[in-house]
């Protein structure tokens with residue numbers, strides 16, 4: 001496994017044999033089974049697999065957890081080696097953002113609601129770094145988790161708008177036994193908060209099951225999620241949403257599909273989760 005922090009070396013390896021397909025899994029490290037599921041899918045579908053580990057300063061607001069974000073490069077590399085990953089790109093912040101850096105990528109509408117409303121500069125940071133990683137590695141396919149639903153919408157829009165020649169593969173959310181979506185940020189939770197955090201999934205399932213029984217009023221779906229989250233004393237609700245899965249606009253009446261999502265604080269830790277519900281899914 002090649003572990004590389006320089007862009008010219010990445011390019012050399014990437015193009016050593018131009019006939020090979022490359023799968024890319026961008027991450028911020030502190031890997032868990034959710035990340036490894038993306039890696040396994042990338043390995044299964046490509047000749048070569050690259051993982052990037054970069055805690056991207058541009059997607060954190062000054063008030064957020066950039067300095068405390070969990071990191072353990074040695075452990076991450078052991079895990080990736082065991083998966084048979086070919087290349088790990090571990091750039092420094094100055095490799096990605098040299099002092100004279102001045103270009104950003106902004107995906108307009110779909111970056112604005114939900115996570116974008118709570119974190120106004122977040123998706124510009126995400127889109128910019130992913131655009132750079134796509135240009136540096138030029139992967140055939142790139143793998144992202146449904147866990148970050150809005151991120152997948154923003155990045156798919158960017159790929160269409162800027163004509164990136166990369167197939168976007170979105171993989172299902174991997175969960176703990178009690179339904180909590182795996183996240184590097186779960187490491188921040190106290191044992192009591194960790195137990196309480198299962199309420200996100202319960203709230204989403206409550207709305208999904210109402211939807212399955214025919215509830216189509218957006219307000220009612222949002223209300224159900226709010227009520228469920230408010231049953232948990234350690235949870236402080238940030239938002240609940242029942243939105244159009246493509247435009248991410250809140251729905252009054254659900255017609256086809258609905259992206260049910262929520263963000264909840266436990267102390268200072270902010271967790272997100274979502275379920276994509278559609279009449280089609282329900283019929284399966």
Ligand code: AMP
Nearest residue numbers: 027028029034144145147148173174182
């Ligand atoms: P992160 O390191 O949090 O930036 O995540 C890197 C990639 O892993 C993103 O595409 C995430 O959506 C994905 N990911 C994170 N957690 C999960 C999970 N529990 N299940 C599936 N994918 C995930």
